[in-house]
Amino acid sequence: MPLDYPIHQHTLANGLGVVVSPDTSVPVVTVNLWVNVGSRHESPGRTGLAHLFEHLMFQGSRHVASGEHFSRLMAEGGRLNATTWFDRTNYFETVPKGAYELALWMEADRHGHLLDAVTQENLDNQRDVVKEERRQRYDNVPYGNALIEVYAAAFPADHPYHHPTIGSMDDLEAASLEDVHAFFRRFYGPDNTVLTLVGDLTPEEGFAAAERYFGHVPATGQEQRPRLAQLDPIPKPVRVDRPGDVPNDRLHIAFRLPVDNTDEFFAASLALDALAGLGTSRLTQRLVRREQVANAVQGHALGLVDGVSLGFVVVDVADGEDPDVLEAAVVEELERFAAEGPTEVEMESAMAQSERSWLHALASQEERADLISQHVLLHDDPQFVNTFLDRLRAVRPEQVRVAAARWLRPDHRAVVAHLARREQDAA
Amino acid sequence: MSAADGPGAEGFQTERSDVPPPEVERPEVQPPEQWAFPEPSRHRLANGVELLAYDVPGQYVVSVRTVLPVPLSVEPREVEGVATIMSRLLDEGTDQHTAEEFAELLERKGIALGASVSDGGLAVDLDVPKARLEEALDLLRQVLAEPVFPQQEVDRHLRTRLAEIEQERAVGAHRAAWELIATLFDDGDRASRPTGGTSTSVAAITREHLVDFHRQHVGPRGMTVVVAGDLQGLDTLGAVERTVGTWRNDAQVDEPAPRAATPAADAARVVVVDRPGAVQSDLVVGCPGPDRRAEGGWPAYPVLSFVVGGSPNARIDAVLREEKGYSYGIRSGFRPRRVGGLFLTSGSVRADSTVDAVRLLLEILDGAREGFTDQEVRAGVDFLGKTAPGRFATADTLADEAAMLALDGLGTQFTTDMLTAMRDLTPQDLQTAYRRWVDGRWTVVVVGDAASCADGLRELGIGAVTVVPT
Numbered sequence: 001m002p003l004d005y006p007i008h009q010h011t012l013a014n015g016l017g018v019v020v021s022p023d024t025s026v027p028v029v030t031v032n033l034w035v036n037v038g039s040r041h042e043s044p045g046r047t048g049l050a051h052l053f054e055h056l057m058f059q060g061s062r063h064v065a066s067g068e069h070f071s072r073l074m075a076e077g078g079r080l081n082a083t084t085w086f087d088r089t090n091y092f093e094t095v096p097k098g099a100y101e102l103a104l105w106m107e108a109d110r111h112g113h114l115l116d117a118v119t120q121e122n123l124d125n126q127r128d129v130v131k132e133e134r135r136q137r138y139d140n141v142p143y144g145n146a147l148i149e150v151y152a153a154a155f156p157a158d159h160p161y162h163h164p165t166i167g168s169m170d171d172l173e174a175a176s177l178e179d180v181h182a183f184f185r186r187f188y189g190p191d192n193t194v195l196t197l198v199g200d201l202t203p204e205e206g207f208a209a210a211e212r213y214f215g216h217v218p219a220t221g222q223e224q225r226p227r228l229a230q231l232d233p234i235p236k237p238v239r240v241d242r243p244g245d246v247p248n249d250r251l252h253i254a255f256r257l258p259v260d261n262t263d264e265f266f267a268a269s270l271a272l273d274a275l276a277g278l279g280t281s282r283l284t285q286r287l288v289r290r291e292q293v294a295n296a297v298q299g300h301a302l303g304l305v306d307g308v309s310l311g312f313v314v315v316d317v318a319d320g321e322d323p324d325v326l327e328a329a330v331v332e333e334l335e336r337f338a339a340e341g342p343t344e345v346e347m348e349s350a351m352a353q354s355e356r357s358w359l360h361a362l363a364s365q366e367e368r369a370d371l372i373s374q375h376v377l378l379h380d381d382p383q384f385v386n387t388f389l390d391r392l393r394a395v396r397p398e399q400v401r402v403a404a405a406r407w408l409r410p411d412h413r414a415v416v417a418h419l420a421r422r423e424q425d426a427a
Numbered sequence: 428m429s430a431a432d433g434p435g436a437e438g439f440q441t442e443r444s445d446v447p448p449p450e451v452e453r454p455e456v457q458p459p460e461q462w463a464f465p466e467p468s469r470h471r472l473a474n475g476v477e478l479l480a481y482d483v484p485g486q487y488v489v490s491v492r493t494v495l496p497v498p499l500s501v502e503p504r505e506v507e508g509v510a511t512i513m514s515r516l517l518d519e520g521t522d523q524h525t526a527e528e529f530a531e532l533l534e535r536k537g538i539a540l541g542a543s544v545s546d547g548g549l550a551v552d553l554d555v556p557k558a559r560l561e562e563a564l565d566l567l568r569q570v571l572a573e574p575v576f577p578q579q580e581v582d583r584h585l586r587t588r589l590a591e592i593e594q595e596r597a598v599g600a601h602r603a604a605w606e607l608i609a610t611l612f613d614d615g616d617r618a619s620r621p622t623g624g625t626s627t628s629v630a631a632i633t634r635e636h637l638v639d640f641h642r643q644h645v646g647p648r649g650m651t652v653v654v655a656g657d658l659q660g661l662d663t664l665g666a667v668e669r670t671v672g673t674w675r676n677d678a679q680v681d682e683p684a685p686r687a688a689t690p691a692a693d694a695a696r697v698v699v700v701d702r703p704g705a706v707q708s709d710l711v712v713g714c715p716g717p718d719r720r721a722e723g724g725w726p727a728y729p730v731l732s733f734v735v736g737g738s739p740n741a742r743i744d745a746v747l748r749e750e751k752g753y754s755y756g757i758r759s760g761f762r763p764r765r766v767g768g769l770f771l772t773s774g775s776v777r778a779d780s781t782v783d784a785v786r787l788l789l790e791i792l793d794g795a796r797e798g799f800t801d802q803e804v805r806a807g808v809d810f811l812g813k814t815a816p817g818r819f820a821t822a823d824t825l826a827d828e829a830a831m832l833a834l835d836g837l838g839t840q841f842t843t844d845m846l847t848a849m850r851d852l853t854p855q856d857l858q859t860a861y862r863r864w865v866d867g868r869w870t871v872v873v874v875g876d877a878a879s880c881a882d883g884l885r886e887l888g889i890g891a892v893t894v895v896p897t
Contacts, residue, residue, distance in 0.1 A: 025485050027459060028817040058739070063449050067749060071740040075806040076456050077813020094817045098457025105454055116446065128752025128777075132707070136755050136775045140707045142597040216450040247593035280530045289527060292583050295590045319590060345535065352537030356556055360488045363821045 003386040005368065008203035009376070012211060014219045015191030019372050019382055020206030021198045023365060029100035029199035032092040032369035033107060034377040036224060037187035039167070040086050040160035040306050048130065048167015049175055051084035053183055055126040057091065058082070062113035064106055066122065073103060079366075084165050087305050087378060094366050097200045104213040111193065112217035115184055120177055127172055134166045142246045143418050150254045150312060153238045153414035160228070160306055189220030194377040198369040228307030231256055233412035240416045248295070249317035252416040253330060257311045257407050260303030261379045267395050267403035268311060269301035273350040274342045274400070275333060275408070276313040280349060282333050283313065291329075293321040305378050311408065323417060331410040338409055341401025354392055462816045462846070464839040465825065467653075470664050472672040475648040479829055480663045481655040486822035489560050489656030490552070491567065492830035493671070497548040497644050498685045498765070500617045506632045507617070508624015510644070512584055513637045514542035514549055519580035522573040526580050529566075538563050540570070544622060547685075547765045547834040549645065554823065557657055564670035572674045574641060581634045588629050595621075596897060599709030599775065599874040602700055606895070607711045607771070611694045611870040618688035618764075646679025647671070651833035655826035687767035690715055695868035696890040700897055701877040708781040708875025709773070710757070712788060716770035716864050718763040719835055726848040727860035728761040730807035734857070735759045735795055736772055737807075742791050743772065753780040757788070761864075765835060770864055781875055782883030789889060793867050798858040808849045815846055 008020045039050050060066035073080050073093055080093030091111075095103050138144040148164045155162040195214065197206040233256050258264040276283045276299025287294035295316040302310045315330065317323050342350070361367045362385060375384035467479040502509050518533070518540055519526040533540055536559045542551045551570060555563040595601035605621055612619035623629075652671055654663055694714075719725045736743040736759025747754045757774030772792065776784040819825045829839050869889065873880060877894045885892045 023485075025483075026816050026820040028820070062446060063453070067740050067745075070738060071806065074738055074740075074810045077459065077809060077817075079814055079817065096459035096813050096816070098459055101454040102456050105449075105451065108451075109449070125749065125752045129748055129755055132753065132775070132777055133755040135707045135777070140599060140705060140775065142594070212451055245597075247597045248590060278534050280527070280534045285527065289583070292579075292586070295587050316590075318586065345531065349531070349534035352535055353539075356488055356537040356539065356554065359556060360554060360823070363486050363488055363823075365817070365820060 002390055003362070005362065005385055007372070007382045007386070008206075009382050010207045012190060012215055014215065014217060015189075016210065016214050016217070017194040017376055018207060018210040019194070019196045019376055020201065020203040021196070021368065021372060022200070022202060023198055024200050026365070027097045027200045028094055028365070029097050029197060029201055030092065030094040030365045030369040031100060031103045031107060032196045032198070032366075032373050033090065033111065034194045034373035035089045035091070035188060036192045036377055037089055038085050038087045039163065039165040041187065042160075042163070045171060045174065046179060047163045047171040048165070049171070049179060049183055050089055051165050051167065052127060052130050052172060052175055053180060054082050054084045054089050055130060056118055056122060056180060057110050057114060059122040059126065060117035061110035062116040063109050064117070066117070069106055069110065073099070073106065076102065078103065086161055086165060088374070090370065090373065092366065092370065100197070100199070100201070101209055101213070104209055108213040108217055111188060114188070115181055118177065118180055123175070123177060123180060127175065131169060131172055134169065138166060143250055146250070146252050146416055146418060149240055149242065149416045150252050150310070150414065153240050153416055154234060154254045154256055154310060155308065159231070159308075161304060161308065161310070186220065186222055190214055190217050191219040191221070192224060194373050196369045196373040196376070198365050198372070227305060230259060231308040233407055233409070234414055237411060238414035240414070241419060242417065243419045243421055246418050246420050248319055248420050249323045250418045251315040251317065251323055251327060252312055253315070253327070254310060254312040254414045254416070255408050255412055257301060257309035259305055259307060260309055261375070261381065261384070263391070263395060263399065264403055265301070265303060265309055266392050267399040268407050270347070270350045270392070270395060270400045271337065271342065271404040271408055272299040272301050272311050272313070273353070274346040275299055275337055278346070278349055278353060282337065283315070283330060286333065287315065287326060287329060293318050293326055323419065327415065334404075334408055334410050338401065338405040341404070342397050344397075347397055347400070351393060355389055358389055459813055459816070463843045464819065464828075467829065467839070472647075472668055474672055474674055475650070476671055477651045477833075478664065478667050479651065479653045479833070480658060481653070481822075481825055481829070482658040483655055483822050483825065484657050484659065486656045487557050488554050488822060489557050489654060489658070490554050490823040490826035491564065492653040492826045493551045493567070493571070493650055494830045494834040495549045495645065495650045496685070496765070496834055496836070497682055499544070499546050499622060501644065501682065502617065505628060506624070506636050507620060507628040508588065509632050509636050509640050510544040510549065511623040512588060512629070512632055513640050514544050514551070515584050516576050516580060516637060517542050517551065517570045517574045519584070520575045520577040521569040522575060523569060526577060532566060536562055538566065540566070542570075545834075546618065546622065550830065550834065557661065560661060561666040561670065564666055568670040568674055571645065571671065572676070576634050576637050576641070578634055581637060585629060585632060588623060589626055591623070592626050592629070599702070599705070599707070600773065602897065603709045603711045603773065603872045603874045606698050606700055606872045606874070607713050607870060610696065610698050610872065611690060611713055611715070611769075613689040613691045616688045619691075642676070642678045643680045644682070646676030647674045648679055649682070651830070653826045653829045653833065655829070656822040685765040688764070694870050697871040697873070697884050697892040699877045699881050699884065699892060699894045700872065700874040701894055702875055702897060703878065705875045706778050707775045708778055708873050708880065709775045710785065710788065711771060711773040711872045712792065713769055713771045713870050714865060714868060716761045716763070716768040718766055718768045719837060719841065723860055723863060724848065725763070726845045727852055727857050729811055730804065730849060730852060731857055731861055732760040733807040733810055734799060734803045735792070742795065743788065746787055746791060747776070747784060751780070751787070753777055753784045763835070778876055778879065781873060781880040782887065785871060785873065785884060785889070786887055789869060792865065792869070796858070796862055796865060796867070799854045801854055804852055804854050804857055808852060812846050812849060
């Protein structure tokens with residue numbers, strides 16, 4: 001049975017896609033904007049720019065003072081932030097109903113007129129902040145760079161997903177005011193943005209407010225490049241060893257996957273659930289519970305749009321166990337799964353857990369708004385929140401097997417091995 | 428930038444003559460209506476369990492939270508962590524099902540189940556689509572009442588916890604938290620050691636310890652069960668009575684009254700956990716703080732947390748992040764325990780800024796004793812009050828709040844009363860509340876490169892500096 005969250009859609013003359021989804025359960029409104037720019041749009045030598053730019057969006061715009069976006073909206077009862085990812089940048093706030101027009105006014109000011117307020121001082125300060133973000137999240141934590149190494153190993157050097165959203169320290173250092181100006185003009189504008197309003201308002205109110213506050217914002221007038229063609233699986237196994245100061249060995253075993261929002265991607269993600277994602281996954285049962293050679297196993301599928309997605313399995317190797325032996329066990333289970341496909345119980349379990357986590361995500365107005373923006377901006381699919389579970393349920397076990405046989409074979413893996421330095425290595 | 432420049436500074440840029448006026452005037456904000464935490468229906472079951480049921484239409488995943496106050500001090504000293512390990516084994520085999528069977532049952536029904544232990548006691552949580560609530564509650568009953576602690580699973584979880592301790596040692600923020608409690612609290616106090624135990628105490632735990640702990644301390648008496656979600660058409664009370672309501676444990680002991688942790692006599696000092704070559708330093712600064720029953724009232728403390736270190740524009744980040752660029756963000760907060768509490772400030776800073784960051788941080792924290800502006804008070808009160816309807820809109824957030832308060836022996840009326848009382852807070856109230864706990868004596872922990880910062884920290888004159896290994 002499809003879900004029935006109300007979806008009302010309208011496009012302004014300047015190209016801004018607007019979705020309103022009324023929900024009167026609480027007197028608040030979520031304002032959620034997705035801009036079609038992420039680290040996949042960055043050019044060589046300028047990695048990290050999309051994210052650094054997102055920080056500058058909080059440093060003031062034509063009629064808003066530096067820091068005011070946070071301070072004013074928080075004082076009105078707003079919870080807000082922004083994030084940057086490979087495919088996009090999002091800006092969002094949930095505010096009491098009486099403050100949503102102020103939120104829209106402030107968003108329009110920065111999405112339309114940011115550059116009036118960008119200064120060298122702001123750029124230098126936020127560059128320092130972002131470098132500390134990189135150190136805190138990646139460089140100064142054990143295994144912190146593992147996913148960055150996975151992206152580099154799984155995707156070709158000239159592919160937009162080869163480098164991480166956080167960027168390199170050298171590139172962050174090199175970012176100039178001119179880069180920031182050019183980036184804004186190229187990517188920020190209503191014709192490259194989707195606005196979703198979820199909460200205690202009618203479609204008429206939402207569309208009128210969108211027109212009032214965003215109607216005057218000029219379009220970028222830029223053609224955005226078409227998406228890249230689907231990549232094939234990794235042609236032959238890739239291995240990256242990272243001996244280091246980590247408490248125990250950990251393997252990231254990664255695969256290219258089909259692009260997001262396709263039946264084949266859903267099938268591959270169900271295969272990863274059965275192999276490594278579920279609490280009862282094959283690899284958890286074998287390596288964690290029965291053989292007790294791993295502390296933990298996880299499996300994830302990251303849906304992306306530019307010609308490829310990413311799937312990976314993480315194996316946290318138990319003390320004293322040989323990571324090569326564990327990897328061989330993973331290889332064996334991948335081969336077996338590609339040959340046999342999922343069991344009925346695995347399909348039932350993966351479906352039941354997907355259903356709970358999807359309903360749980362939609363239970364929050366903020367997440368619902370974010371998912372609507374995502375699927376309108378990247379897939380032109382405003383009904384996705386309502387139809388996803390039915391589409392997932394329609395995937396047959398044989399499709400899951402076929403997807404695993406095409407994408408999750410051992411020959412197509414990239415392994416990043418973080419290996420604890422042993423006492424004897426120290427000499 | 429002084430703290431008073433933050434909130435309320437809007438509009439000054441429009442005075443600049445070179446800026447065109449906005450196309451649309453900045454809209455006025457309509458004030459929200461007063462909000463109160465939803466009222467639950469309350470039932471006392473025959474076995475002593477207190478049920479709080481919150482019907483939240485449209486929330487199709489039902490959140491169930493069970494909490495049982497058990498002071499950590501009842502753990503025998505030599506096997507500390509036994510409560511945590513016990514909680515992790517609750518679903519690893521029951522009278523009716525092996526560990527693998529049980530895991531499969533949870534997965535097939537779409538149930539997420541988790542158990543944890545804090546200084547206040549045991550919490551077992553589950554989330555499940557509405558249609559499977561009663562089946563989930565029966566599995567919850569089995570987990571609470573009939574765990575069998577198979578030796579193989581015990582061995583596995585002990586090994587996993589030992590590996591986890593090494594992971595925590597390797598993560599700066601975790602390592603800093605260990606050192607903070609070890610320095611701030613007296614050695615004889617349970618609060619000075621990690622909730623999940625140390626490598627020595629965990630290694631000493633046997634299956635018998637777990638069985639005994641479960642039998643003596645886990646029972647229906649004193650337990651609160653919170654059920655929140657779209658309960659339309661469900662017989663929630665009946666479902667809980669038929670499942671968790673049938674649980675008996677005649678061996679459950681009466682728990683001692685919780686008491687405040689004793690601070691160490693030499694708590695006001697600096698400890699550097701040495702990480703040669705670290706590119707950042709993890710900082711924690713702490714002192715004792717109030718609990719929710721604090722003299723003078725609790726409502727000032729969430730506001731103080733917000734104003735001092737609760738946002739990018741709070742006093743700390745206004746300087747350390749937005750002015751200096753030393754950090755991605757540093758947060759402060761009053762952390763209530765069942766009795767007594769902590770005031771903690773934590774974050775990480777660029778390695779070569781460590782000494783200056785600590786100096787500035789203490790200057791800001793001590794400087795706050797001089798008082799707060801009316802704008803700061805209003806911004807904090809408005810943020811906490813006006814965000815409440817949205818913060819507690821989902822079944823899980825509502826259930827979490829109700830469960831956290833139940834573990835503290837309080838109801839959710841506490842939240843409503845707190846938000847009401849906050850509205851009348853004055854700058855003088857905040858200053859009085861802050862000074863009640865903050866007297867300039869700090870425990871400071873730095874996890875970072877000692878060679879480059881220890882001498883500088885000594886020169887700050889903020890207390891004796893000790894360097895310890897990772």
